[in-house]
Amino acid sequence: MFESLLIANRGEIACRIIRTARRLGIRTVAVYSDADAGARHVRLADEAVRLGPPAARESYLVVEKLIDAAKKTGAQAIHPGYGFLSENPVLAEACAAAGIVFVGPNAESIRAMGSKSASKALMEKAKVPTTPGYHGDEQGLERLREEAKRIGFPVLIKASAGGGGKGMRRVDRAEDLEAQLASCRREALGAFGSDLVLIEKYVERPRHIEVQVFGDTHGNYVHLFERDCSVQRRHQKVLEEAPAPGMTEALRAKMGETAILAAKAVNYVGAGTVEFIADPAGNFYFMEMNTRLQVEHPVTEEITGLDLVEWQLRVASGERLPKTQAELSIRGHAMEARIYAENPDAGFIPSVGRLVHLVPPETSRHVRVDTGVEQGDEISTHYDPMIAKLIVWGEDREAALRQMREALERYQVVGVANNVEFLGRLVRTASFSQANLDTSLIEREREALQPPKGEIPDDIWRLGAVAVLSRARDEAAKEEPGSPWAQLDGFRLGAVAPFLVTLRQGDVVREIRAEQTGPGAYVMRVSAPGGQDGAARVPVRFTVGARDAVTLASPEGTVHATVVPVGARWSVFARGRRWELESFDPLDVEATAPEAEGGLRAPMPGKVIAHLAEVGAKVSKGTPLLVMEAMKMEITISAPRDGVLASFRHHPGEQVSEGTELAVIEEKVA
Incomplete structure (x- = not known):
């Protein structure tokens, strides 16, 4: 085993590799761009080297800089993680030329599987079933029209050098081909530096099932069973689980053997993933092989009890695979949800900003959180907007699903738009609950995935009002410490003056009238939808704890919540949901004026x-x-x-x- 390792990546995978390397007694070197100077992986590593400006093409993607950093720090090996240069044969070749161990397959294997078109041809020779399609070098529009017509619509255009769902478009009609092809090529060129594409038959109601494979330098191969990655948006995975629901032992063995056959065809060494498309009849077709560790590898770790990064490091150092196929088995069921800074209500567009409040669920034997960020960190435009991976394990799928639902209810993110609530709705849909899985699940369950509508409960408005009043009291106390005028208790001769707090969510506005009756105690009245008349006066008591925790007790019951302020907005986490309220002055013309139209x-x-x-x-x-x-x-x-x-x-x-x-x-x- 080598003594020092450079991690040529960032984010949660860099942190993940550092943890394993540290456990094995390996010294770690992190690399970073200016945007990541204070990042978590930089703080965790034993040493860190600056690569350059934030843009990946000027930092993380510059092979020469990575090799130079390894030489200067004495790193004996480079782990590419996933993304960036993890599937680039140039880095593997540069490592070999510099006498540095590349933790992954050799350049020939990467190159063989790096082109979807070439890999399909290779798999056909190896008797691995492939999806009907066109994988040729002739890329003219008319030739592609002819091939799409021959294959039969719907078809899928895919970037030949691509991955991660980028450069991929479904085309249902011949008249849409040209526009979708142009879009696919633009995106592929920007993401992978190549606009070559292939066209395949689009399999209706397909499941996306992948098999984790490992090979060593001694000619040994194993598969570590399968993962179901069917739940996707924009051809990118959202939820993964292992083992695949409904998988028979016979089909599992057949897919595993086929995956090993694919790996052997390119003399594969290290961790790889062979991805298949499966139809409802049980037929499956080779889609691609990812010559790296996958984002979703933790679900395989959870059902096998193995550390796949450790396996990578041992194989890269020349050791044999730690286990044979006969020694591997499945225990329980695992799921992974990708927590992204994105807006599901606006087409899943990425979101940028500071993580003002970030509280993941507590980890345990059943709950794991892999992340590369902490509260206060920035999600920038330069890199993937993933916040974390939430992984759960249970004795069976039902137990794992219960763990996932509960964990998502406890996940709190403020500062960027995020998909936590969307995921919470997703794992409660009938299709996912019943394991009725295919890549169209999100589209099929569109109605169930919409944000819930209806009146906001009065205690949520009260929690918002309590937060507004507490902040006003605290600010007054800071400005005039010890002054009776800073008490904000509503004291007046003859009567207690009420406080008026106006809150809104979207077009819904409520006025909360609060009369203080003692320390942490008010009588509150929330205006009814049509006005104040008829609204009940409710006595409440509240306590404010650490990290914005608020407990509100009233005759209607006790609510435990977290209320996070960001300017005039208040994120209220309660009952497994999040409400975003905004406080404003109804007499402020600018605050109440509608946004300019047009x-x-x-x-x-x-x-x-x-x-x-x-x-x-x-x-x-x-x-x-x-x-x-x-x-x-x-x-x-x-x-x-x-x-x-x-x-x-x-x-x-x-x-x-x-x-x-x-x-x-x-x-x-x-």
Whole structure:
């Protein structure tokens, strides 16, 4: 085993590798860009080396800088993690040339599986079943039209050099092929440096099942069973679980043997993942092989009791695989949910900002959180917006599902839009609960995945009011410590003056009238939807604890909550949900005025890629207007209402900030 290791990655995978290396007594070296100078993986490592500016192409993707950092620090090996250069044969070749161990397969194996087209041809020779499609080098539009027609719609266009769901488009009609192909190529070129594509038959109601394989330098191979990764949005995985529900022992053995056959075809060494598409009839087809450790590897660790990073390090140092196939077995069931800074209600567009409040559920034998960020860290535009991976384990799928639901209820994130509540709804859908899985699950359950509607409970409004009053009291006490005028107890001669707090969520506004009756005690009245008349006066007592914890007791019951302030907004976590309330002065004209109509603004920082409509054209709500690129993915911006497209404010190629006006839509002229 080598003594020192450089981790050529960032975020949670870098932290994960450091933990395992430390347990094995291996000294670790982290690398970082200027954006990650204070990142968690930098703090955890024994040593850290700056690579350059925030842009990955100037830091994490520069092979020469990584090799130089390894030489300067005496690192004997480089672990690429996943993403960045983990599947780039150039890094593997550079390590070999410098006499540094590359923790992964050799460059020939990476290159063989790096092209989806070439790998499909290779698998066909190895008698591995593949999806019907076109994987040729002729990339002209007309040839691709002919091949799509031959294959039969719907088809799937995929970036040949791609992965992670980028550069992938489903096409249902021949007339949509050209536009989808152009979009796919743009995204592929930006993400992978190549716009070569392949076309495959789109399998209806497909399941995405992958098999974890391992090989060593002594010719030994094993598979560590399968993972079901069918639950996806934008062709990117959202939830993974192992073992795959409904998998028979016979089919498991067949898929495992096929995965090993694929690995042997390229003399594979190290951890790899062979991905299959399976149809409802039980047929499965090779899709691709990821020549690295996968994001979802923890579910395999949980059902096998193994540390796959340790296996990687041992194999890379020349050791034999720690176990044979006969010694491997499955125990229990595991699930993983990817916690992202993204907005599910706006097409899952990424979100950026500071993690003002970050409280994951407590970890235990049944709950694990892999993360590379902490409260106060920034989610930037430069890298993937993953916050963490939430992994749970149970004796069976029902127990694991229960653990996942409870853990998501306890996960608190404030500061960026995130998918925690969406995931909570997702794991409660009928399809997921009953293991009715395929890649269209999210689309199929769209109605059940919408945010719940209905009146906000009165105790949530009261919690918001208590938080507003507590902050006002604390601020007054800081300004005038010891002064009776800083008490804010409503004392007046003859009567107690009530406090008025006005809160809103969207278009819903409530006025809370609070009369203090003692320390931490009020009588509150929340205005009814139609006004104050008829609203009940309710006595409440509250206590404020650490980390914004608030307990509110009333005749209606006791509520334990967390109320997190960000400016005038208050995030209330209670009863397994989050409500976002805003306090404002109803007499402030600017605060109550509606936003100016007609403008269409950027939902996040990015670059304008293309205009999709003509200025002067009549557009309907939902009409695609332009394409933005952010965090290496394309986002289509659509018209928010009917009207006439008056103008675009920015040309293709221009960078824009969040909130920048992109286009102007005027009312239709009769």
